[in-house]
Amino acid sequence: VVPGGRDAEKKLGFKSGSMSVGARAMQEGGAFGKWSREQVELFCVDHLLQVEIQCNEEAIIIDFVFPTTNVGNTGFGEDAELGITGTEAVMQILREIIIGFKWEEDALGRSKSSFRSAHEGLQKNLEGMTTELIMETMTGQDERFLSIDVDTVNAVTLDDAKNAVMSQLSPSELEVSVVGDFDLPVVLEMLRYYIGTVPADTNSEYRTKIPDNIMEGTMPTLSLPGKRLDLELVDSDPRAVAYVAGSAPNLWGYLPDGSTLAERLLKEDKKASDYDKQRRSHPLFSNAVLSLISEITNRRLFSNVRERKQLTYDANFSLTGFERLKGGWFLVTVTASKEKAEAALEACKETIDALRTTSKISQDNIESAKRVVINRHEGELRTARYWAEMMSGLQQESIPLKGPLAITDFNAVVEAITTKDLQMSLSCFGFEESDLYTAIGQTVLPEGYVPPEDDIVPTAPMVGMQRGGALH
The missing domain is CATH 3.30.830.10 (Metalloenzyme, LuxS/M16 peptidase-like)
Structure with a gap:
């Protein structure tokens, strides 16, 4: 978990939507160091890893689901060798996200496409549109709590997304929570080896001048009376x-x-x-x-x-x-x-x-x-x-x-x-x-709408009007 999210996006002056679009672009990408996205995807598949990166109002959250047993075994018969555990595979991926992530235009394109589809779908969703309307009114159009429209998404460049997300990935701000069926001393050693050795100044070039109250976010005051x-x-x-x-x-x-x-x-x-x-x-x-x-x-x-x-x-x-x-x-x-x-x-x-x-x-x-x-x-x-x-x-x-x-x-x-x-x-x-x-x-109903014949329910005859009476 990295505290900040869309609240930090607004306070630090990044382009609107860049934090959310950037987090999704990171999810859609996955190239690290000398490895391509396809190679990283294959590594995740081989080691049964699921990775989800999302940005909400308060934080960027990177979720991993993984087996704690040895996976990715190699060889056959007497030549078989145990692979690393899923836990160690996750530590390797997390380290690369922090220090070696490669930002790619095609990943940003897929991210934008996802947000555009979501917003266009919202325009056809009664519940979503009504919720958006009431949130707009209650928050005074505070963009931290609203969906990201198509124009805002289109305006985000690769540099905008990269600068916003990487500014949050400072080692001192990261909080790692690990839950599972594993040997605690072994996992602590993995954390020390893979995460604890990340240089303290990693991504410092992306850090902007941070206001003193950066973590003291508040909700906008509701104007009264209600509407x-x-x-x-x-x-x-x-x-x-x-x-x-x-x-x-x-x-x-x-x-x-x-x-x-x-x-x-x-x-x-x-x-x-x-x-x-x-x-x-x-x-x-x-x-x-x-x-x-x-x-x-x-x-x-x-x-x-x-x-x-x-x-x-x-x-x-x-x-x-x-x-x-x-x-x-x-x-x-x-x-x-x-x-x-x-x-x-x-x-x-x-x-x-x-x-x-x-x-x-x-x-x-x-x-x-x-x-x-x-x-x-x-x-x-x-x-x-x-x-x-x-x-x-x-x-x-x-x-x-x-x-x-x-x-x-x-x-x-x-x-x-x-x-x-x-x-x-x-x-x-x-x-x-x-x-x-x-x-x-x-x-x-749309103007001039005529329901299809299947939707037209014929008027039932009055009781006793059919031949044979009411019990016919």
């Missing part, structure tokens, strides 16, 4: 989608002003006991609170909007989940028929408001949510990816609350949270009616 948005997409398939969005803390409870959810509770709860203060001071407290609120809100939406009012078959509450950027937003997504979209939107707003007022969080709500959150956590602990995600950022000063206690104390912190904690925490969300951003996207 109602509508979007129409020409399509012959009638459907609609509705969104309710507003401000929320980031994954660790940080708000745009730098304060945390836990700090607000400690300040507002004048009757808090010493035990309450101790619980709320735990680094994982805010994270656990947000997980429980998300689970409870999803259950309420399902119960009210789908089961009781039968307005939709899918209603979902999600949080942005930023770790380094302070602040975030929540997003309620509802798919419905065009006739029921407005009612579904109002039902979602009603459900959110009820959490704060008429139907507050109960003990039953919190107990069932705790079971789900803890069971999900324990289930995902069986996967290497989940461990890697939990470990990622432990060493970053820009994520101060993420540390070993976030892993070791997870169950205890979740179990200790009370209904009062959750109810008070709702004040950190933009759940007020005036704070909400809402949007409805729906399709409209």
Whole structure:
């Protein structure tokens, strides 16, 4: 993981889109030193390596999936020789990405083609277009959080992409998290040999003057009151989608002003006991609170909007989940028929408001949510990816609350949270009616559209009109 991403692209003054397009170009390329892309691809295939390089709002992430056993064996019979392990193969690839990567025009071309296709596909996607509209409005057109349009992609040159990405690949900024079934001393020695020997000044020629607050990213402040948005997409398939969005803390409870959810509770709860203060001071407290609120809100939406009012078959509450950027937003997504979209939107707003007022969080709500959150956590602990995600950022000063206690104390912190904690925490969300951003996207038929004959349903005759009566 390399902290920075599209946030650093903006702060360091690189051309818009260059970080994302560059990361994809690195994925599409793969020539190192004296080896061509085809040779490197064959090496990855022989050693069963999967490599994915992506850029998000906060970081450039290089994901490797690999076997820890010996692969790429050579020879036959008595002449057979064991190849290196998949772990060592990954270390070799990672070292070359840092010190010997070759930037190629054809790889940049494939990267641009991928982004152009994605953006053109977005223009035909009702959900994607409506989400983009609400994000544009909420963030004030902040390009860090929006898709990259075709003109922006076309303007990125090979030098733009290269300078943006390589400026981030400084050895002192890299964080490597390795999870798997292997011998720890052996892997540590590989890390020392392949990564630890990378010269400290590698890629220093690409480094720009770094602002002091480069890692202190924040979300744009939402302008209030919120807005109602509508979007129409020409399509012959009638459907609609509705969104309710507003401000929320980031994954660790940080708000745009730098304060945390836990700090607000400690300040507002004048009757808090010493035990309450101790619980709320735990680094994982805010994270656990947000997980429980998300689970409870999803259950309420399902119960009210789908089961009781039968307005939709899918209603979902999600949080942005930023770790380094302070602040975030929540997003309620509802798919419905065009006739029921407005009612579904109002039902979602009603459900959110009820959490704060008429139907507050109960003990039953919190107990069932705790079971789900803890069971999900324990289930995902069986996967290497989940461990890697939990470990990622432990060493970053820009994520101060993420540390070993976030892993070791997870169950205890979740179990200790009370209904009062959750109810008070709702004040950190933009759940007020005036704070909400809402949007409805729906399709409209093309002008002059005539449905094909297969789509025309003949009118059924009235009961008893057919020969033989109603039971014919």
